Amino acid sequence: MKDNMPQVARFWNDIAGDFDKIYTGNKSGIGRALDKWLRKDIYQRFDWVMQKSGDVRGKQICDIGCGSGRFVTEFAKNGAAHVTGVDVAPAMLKLAKNLVTQDGVQGVCDFVETDVLNWKTDQKFDTTIAIGFWDYITEPPERLRNIRSITTGQFLSAWPRFWTWRMPVRKVRLQYIQGCPVYFFRKPQVIKMIQDAGFRVESCEVVGKLFCVDARPI
Ligand SMILES: C[S@@+](CC[C@H](N)C(=O)[O-])C[C@H]1O[C@@H](n2cnc3c(N)ncnc32)[C@H](O)[C@@H]1O
Numbered sequence: 519m520k521d522n523m524p525q526v527a528r529f530w531n532d533i534a535g536d537f538d539k540i541y542t543g544n545k546s547g548i549g550r551a552l553d554k555w556l557r558k559d560i561y562q563r564f565d566w567v568m569q570k571s572g573d574v575r576g577k578q579i580c581d582i583g584c585g586s587g588r589f590v591t592e593f594a595k596n597g598a599a600h601v602t603g604v605d606v607a608p609a610m611l612k613l614a615k616n617l618v619t620q621d622g623v624q625g626v627c628d629f630v631e632t633d634v635l636n637w638k639t640d641q642k643f644d645t646t647i648a649i650g651f652w653d654y655i656t657e658p659p660e661r662l663r664n665i666r667s668i669t670t671g672q673f674l675s676a677w678p679r680f681w682t683w684r685m686p687v688r689k690v691r692l693q694y695i696q697g698c699p700v701y702f703f704r705k706p707q708v709i710k711m712i713q714d715a716g717f718r719v720e721s722c723e724v725v726g727k728l729f730c731v732d733a734r735p736i
Contacts, residue, residue: 519526522699523633526633527606529698530585538620556684559726563649563676564588566723566730570674571645574598582634582665583651587627594623603629604637634661636639653678653688653700662715666723666735673717673733674731675704682727705729 530537540560543550553560567589571579575597583587584603591614593601605611611629618627630637634648646669652658665673678685680702692700708729709719717733724730 530607531609541588562725577644580646584650585610587617591618592622594626601627642670647674649676666716675731677708677729680704684727
């Protein structure tokens with residue numbers, strides 16, 4: 519299978535600042551309105567993760583594909599013992615480091631620049647999340663197994679659903695125009711891949727155009 523990671527890393531590196539503006543709303547009124555309408559599930563999945571992860575005080579947390587660090591800083595501010603963000607795009611990690619510093623939680627956060635596929639670590643995490651991540655992964659099973667090997671308590675993930683009206687729009691815009699491959703998944707496929715990696719699926723909910731899955735190691 520072709521490794522698309524160089525294109526994915528380049529794409530996210532180039533648009534890191536623009537991506538974070540979806541969270542800050544630092545754009546025109548029309549841009550904000552479009553985000554609220556077209557990207558509503560970006561906000562919904564954030565709320566879903568914060569609700570499902572429960573009381574994070576004292577926990578070790580890992581965010582795979584942490585992007586600009588919005589989840590990392592929220593977990594840290596909510597009292598996590600330590601939060602590790604992993605991402606392939608240096609510009610995203612720079613934003614994430616600035617954000618946790620600005621929020622005064624840099625002491626409990628660290629960041630690793632790598633594809634999770636190549637991450638060699640002995641660390642274990644109570645909670646691992648991979649949100650807005652599987653959209654860009656050709657072959658999830660190997661990365662899921664790596665995530666399983668570092669996760670002791672809970673794994674929260676979001677998967678873009680196959681055949682919503684957004685799917686052809688994103689395929690054309692992201693893959694054919696902007697050069698970043700993007701993938702979509704069916705529910706049975708998502709559940710099977712997560713189970714095959716060694717997790718028990720607690721719930722798989724439709725959140726906007728996503729499947730949001732709460733899983734526990736077996
Ligand atoms: C849409 S952004 C989501 C960022 C963050 N999770 C959020 O929801 O705000 C996807 C991020 O995943 C990162 N990424 C994609 N594939 C990756 C991989 N194999 N390993 C680590 N990071 C990856 C990209 O660089 C990008 O920052």
